[in-house]
Amino acid sequence: MATSSGRVDTPFFMPIATKAAIKSLTVAEVKDLGAQIILSNTYHNYLRPGVSTIKKFGGLHQFMNCDLPILTDSGGYQVFSLSNLRKIKGNNIEFRSHIDGSLQILNPKKVIDIQGALGSDIMMVLDECVGLPTTKKKAQEALERTHRWAKMSIDYKKKLGLKSVKIRKQLLFGIVQGADFKDLRLQSAQYLGGLDFDGLAVGGLAVGESTKTMYEVLKYTVPALPENKPHYLMGVGYPENIIAAVKYGIDMFDCVIPTREARHGKLYIANGKLLMASGQVNYKTISITNAKFAKDKSPINKDHPLLKQYSKAYLHHLFKTQEPLALRLATLNNLKFYLDLMKEIRRAIKVGKL
């Protein structure tokens, strides 16, 4: 996939820099792990540091010192999950900032404008994501709004020609919704697939449903998407979910799991060869805070120049004493795992084994 900041090999995983920073790591460090692109968030950057600051720097890349491509999520999910007193009035979402309670308004055009100022390589349209389980009526209403907003977004972007960002070409992705209703998902895939988007995301998954439901939705939704455009599964997931989704035709992933679980001392560890001939991921997770690691002299990860220098016992100690270095080493470990997994998947695809 070509972006203004460089080519990205699919399928790929995007480390998360929601608030314009990866938890405790520099972009250079995740690039060293094999990250090709990162994800940030329109809603969060809009509230803080704010568009005027980002504009002063000429974009998010410059502000956060990032030489990798950046995808910015639209913030639809955050507006619907984080903010209080949310009201939809026509195309405007009125909400209170989760930071200072101030009254804020977002709408599809404004979200494009903000992402124009952010200068992200891939912009996402504003959508309405409903949690699962939900009723068909709710799902349908949300879908109609999502479609109306998608059309509005793409038309606005074309009209604008993105004058605010003169040099960078920014891609725009649509987001397929429809909860776990097959007819709605197919309708959404067909409608959005017919618009001039650069890629299509499957949204509204990993929002409370079972893995079985998630796979069912993917099974009928992905084949209905245009084959020649990248397919992005938002917010998923565990390693086995990623493998399964790749098989269903997904090219792009993001997820908080590796960074969030690192914070709680849960480490992803490969058991020998990461990807088995069966297509299964060969791994385990450990809770490094468990007493059994208190004297474990084995390295955190023998295949990483920094992580091989520290024992599991030392990382256990860092967590027990709440030393900030703990988060850094654990996050590095988990992102390495996820990025290694994607490398293995790409290799397997290349040789026809996946």
Place this chain on the structure above:
Amino acid sequence: MATSSGRVDTPFFMPIATKAAIKSLTVAEVKDLGAQIILSNTYHNYLRPGVSTIKKFGGLHQFMNCDLPILTDSGGYQVFSLSNLRKIKGNNIEFRSHIDGSLQILNPKKVIDIQGALGSDIMMVLDECVGLPTTKKKAQEALERTHRWAKMSIDYKKKLGLKSVKIRKQLLFGIVQGADFKDLRLQSAQYLGGLDFDGLAVGGLAVGESTKTMYEVLKYTVPALPENKPHYLMGVGYPENIIAAVKYGIDMFDCVIPTREARHGKLYIANGKLLMASGQVNYKTISITNAKFAKDKSPINKDHPLLKQYSKAYLHHLFKTQEPLALRLATLNNLKFYLDLMKEIRRAIKVGKL
């Protein structure tokens, strides 16, 4: 000064790794800044991870992956300041752990044993540090105990021949106390100076007294110490205190200021040439959380390969959003300042300007 882990140029500043970790940084990173030696703490390492874990690794250097010399403070100060229900019974200090409330005992010999297991390059004797202001009676009692313990420590170390750590030669320093009473300080300097210590520390300062009092104590204490042994001023201080103390004949420093203030967003910034011809330190501190830095495009520090890549505005943002990268960059900045200052001081001494 020669240590088992290498030569150290005086005067020097020791970054603090109280709990066997520098706040958010690796030892390699502070070494890159010019750190020659770091400080850890006997009391903290004794409670967590504990001696048996450290022994399993063959010492603190191996446990925390540190190829720099390590000085371990005895923990006297921590026992007297952190622990509850402290009782002195003969040579034993009975106290409750500040972590789990368990009953613990330390005494001068045990503190040597623990430091033997830690394998630190410089061990400190157990002493009794009294806060200021204090009465002469209290200061005198604490001093008598400190002297008795110092003699006991040095005799014990000799007798032991430090069999527990077969290869490493560990230095042992005495700690001069006496509060702000000239006769007590001189008595302490003379007594401890007469024992076979490898260096002498001035303890019991930066414990509540005015800067004037601190300087007065140094003025009469340091000349009373053996000239041919290193002089270590414990827990001091601001840049101007360090310069002043160097002039009074101090060779070694440690202080939490650069790391602790980094945590609160207070940054040390050199104003052009750090050390002026007058011998004053040319610097300012800024509170990066202040709104005036929200759009400041200037680099955090133009003379550091990582810090020059990030703006003050970005660091402001990281603090405002409580991103863990904030602590890392701020700590790096402040330790760089302190270590640069020591380099400048050493250079000035070499050319006879200090």
